[in-house]
Amino acid sequence: MIEVKNLSKHYKIVQKDPGLTGAIKSLFKRKYTTKKAVDEINFNIEDGEMVGYIGANGAGKSTTIKMLCGILTPSNGEITVNGIVPYKERKRNAKNIGAVFGQRTQLFWDIAVRESYELLKHIYEIPEEEFQASIAMFTEVLDLEPLMSVPVRQLSLGQKMRCELAAAFLHNPSIVYLDEPTIGLDVAVKVKIRQFIREMNRLRGTTVILTTHDMQDIEEICKRIIIIDEGKVLYDGSLQSIKERYGDKRIIHFELEREGEFQLPSSMADKVEWSYGDEGRVSISFSNHTITAADVISEMLQSYQIRDLTIADSKIETIVQDIYMRGI
Amino acid sequence: MRKYWEMMKSQIKVDMAYPLWYWASSVATVVQMLIIFAFWNAVYENRTTISDMSLEAMVTYTMIAVLLNDFVAGVGTQLANQVRDGSVSIELMRPYNLLDKLVALDLGFKISAVTRQTIPLLVIAYLFLGVSLPVSWEAALLFVLSAILGIFIGTQLDLILGIAAFWLDYIWGLRMLRGAILLFFTGALVPITMFPEWLRILSAYLPFQSMVFIPVSIYTGQLTGMAALQAMIIQVLWLAGIYAGIRVLWSYAIRRVTIFGG
Numbered sequence: 001m002i003e004v005k006n007l008s009k010h011y012k013i014v015q016k017d018p019g020l021t022g023a024i025k026s027l028f029k030r031k032y033t034t035k036k037a038v039d040e041i042n043f044n045i046e047d048g049e050m051v052g053y054i055g056a057n058g059a060g061k062s063t064t065i066k067m068l069c070g071i072l073t074p075s076n077g078e079i080t081v082n083g084i085v086p087y088k089e090r091k092r093n094a095k096n097i098g099a100v101f102g103q104r105t106q107l108f109w110d111i112a113v114r115e116s117y118e119l120l121k122h123i124y125e126i127p128e129e130e131f132q133a134s135i136a137m138f139t140e141v142l143d144l145e146p147l148m149s150v151p152v153r154q155l156s157l158g159q160k161m162r163c164e165l166a167a168a169f170l171h172n173p174s175i176v177y178l179d180e181p182t183i184g185l186d187v188a189v190k191v192k193i194r195q196f197i198r199e200m201n202r203l204r205g206t207t208v209i210l211t212t213h214d215m216q217d218i219e220e221i222c223k224r225i226i227i228i229d230e231g232k233v234l235y236d237g238s239l240q241s242i243k244e245r246y247g248d249k250r251i252i253h254f255e256l257e258r259e260g261e262f263q264l265p266s267s268m269a270d271k272v273e274w275s276y277g278d279e280g281r282v283s284i285s286f287s288n289h290t291i292t293a294a295d296v297i298s299e300m301l302q303s304y305q306i307r308d309l310t311i312a313d314s315k316i317e318t319i320v321q322d323i324y325m326r327g328i
Numbered sequence: 329m330r331k332y333w334e335m336m337k338s339q340i341k342v343d344m345a346y347p348l349w350y351w352a353s354s355v356a357t358v359v360q361m362l363i364i365f366a367f368w369n370a371v372y373e374n375r376t377t378i379s380d381m382s383l384e385a386m387v388t389y390t391m392i393a394v395l396l397n398d399f400v401a402g403v404g405t406q407l408a409n410q411v412r413d414g415s416v417s418i419e420l421m422r423p424y425n426l427l428d429k430l431v432a433l434d435l436g437f438k439i440s441a442v443t444r445q446t447i448p449l450l451v452i453a454y455l456f457l458g459v460s461l462p463v464s465w466e467a468a469l470l471f472v473l474s475a476i477l478g479i480f481i482g483t484q485l486d487l488i489l490g491i492a493a494f495w496l497d498y499i500w501g502l503r504m505l506r507g508a509i510l511l512f513f514t515g516a517l518v519p520i521t522m523f524p525e526w527l528r529i530l531s532a533y534l535p536f537q538s539m540v541f542i543p544v545s546i547y548t549g550q551l552t553g554m555a556a557l558q559a560m561i562i563q564v565l566w567l568a569g570i571y572a573g574i575r576v577l578w579s580y581a582i583r584r585v586t587i588f589g590g
Contacts, residue, residue, distance in 0.1 A: 071585070106418060123422065
């Protein structure tokens with residue numbers, strides 16, 4: 001179980017004036033500004049939960065994950081992970097956690113995948129039987145068999161990520177942090193990775209904390225999301241309820257036959273918002289509660305010749321985009 | 329301990345996979361040995377001894393020193409690179425000590441280098457370049473022990489370079505400085521007995537002569553009996569002191585990473 005109370009992390013950043021004179025000046029006198037990367041956040045995560053931790057770039061996601069891993073010391077506040085304060089007992093914490101950082105490899109670069117796993121077996125002191133069972137299962141779910149004898153540096157990105165994921169779960173950690181595990185991967189690999197994560201959670205009850213920019217990952221893996229922006233928690237709750245709260249908004253894009261002036265049919269005047277692009281493109285946005293999509297389309301059909309239309313879905317992606325832009 | 333042992337073994341396996349590298353560096357060392365041979369032969373042309381050392385003793389000393397010198401470097405540069413690119417923080421998430429891991433990999437590398445490079449080169453040096461065998465069985469045994477101590481001292485000392493990278497952006501200058509100091513003060517270039525008195529005294533208070541000069545002097549018989557044992561006790565003390573000092577520095581460096589985010 002993870003408990004985070006009033007957690008903050010402030011960085012001191014050296015202010016440098018531009019140019020050579022600025023560089024020389026900064027040798028003698030340094031000005032600092034403080035950046036609040038994480039600012040008084042609170043959350044609890046229960047055993048076996050799968051939580052999406054999302055936010056725009058630079059929102060403070062990675063900083064939080066690093067503090068949970070024990071490799072960053074908080075400026076303020078408290079963290080306990082399974083009763084351990086991570087930054088005080090880094091190595092003890094390390095045995096209970098697994099992690100994948102999408103941008104960095106944790107496997108041993110020059111040796112074959114199988115030997116990397118053998119080394120991890122010794123590093124994490126995994127019992128032989130448990131190790132063999134895990135390897136057998138991972139090989140099947142992630143389709144690792146053909147990769148086992150290949151040195152890590154020769155793997156493609158998708159192959160490497162599958163191997164990394166297996167490495168993170170190998171010592172049966174109670175918590176796994178996944179920092180953008182699907183970045184840069186093709187759809188087929190993404191599907192396989194999501195399936196694997198769900199499977200691990202189901203079979204072993206592993207707690208998963210996932211940061212990603214791919215909302216499909218979130219929809220398929222997480223029941224709960226925490227949205228963070230500028231170091232503060234904007235939303236913490238179920239994926240379902242955020243969809244209900246913000247997801248009733250829909251948009252229909254029309255392409256009209258006739259170009260020129262567009263007049264909204266008067267019957268919809270109070271119920272929708274619209275915008276008019278060039279070449280006869282009209283977007284109409286509305287709430288499910290006030291008018292249905294079918295009504296909007298039929299009203300439009302009565303007044304205009306319509307060449308094409310698309311209905312934008314109420315995906316978490318649009319919701320999150322909305323929240324990033326306008327706040328909650 | 330087991331995990332570090334396994335890391336060392338895996339490094340040996342990696343090295344077995346890259347045979348070409350051995351040939352390149354073996355050739356480089358042979359060239360170096362030939363130059364030393366030619367140089368000292370020229371120096372000794374008109375005399376039989378320099379500071380009580382015969383040509384044969386001098387050639388033996390410098391060749392053994394050159395071979396040993398390749399082993400007293402360590403993995404400080406590797407650590408510095410990890411600090412620079414930030415991967416050090418990922419390493420901190422593992423249940424091992426990063427310094428011990430790097431040293432274990434380095435030892436694996438050195439073990440494969442001894443078997444595949446140094447021993448063949450020693451045979452060549454003995455057969456063709458006039459290097460003599462250790463003066464006695466006792467000296468041979470003490471030399472091996474003393475050389476291992478020297479290698480450990482060098483490996484630990486080298487880590488300072490990596491730790492410095494936590495504070496400095498570029499350690500290139502430091503690396504150059506280290507190279508110059510080591511070449512001179514370890515006794516890899518010329519025996520320290522040939523230094524002027526004041527330099528000899530200074531050198532006696534530094535750890536560097538424990539890395540090359542002491543083991544090689546045991547090999548050539550300049551240090552024997554009690555004097556050899558005494559020198560080895562000094563090596564052990566240096567090793568313990570440097571090991572402890574590095575750990576203290578390391579804990580400060582880690583605190584810096586975990587507070588400032590590297």
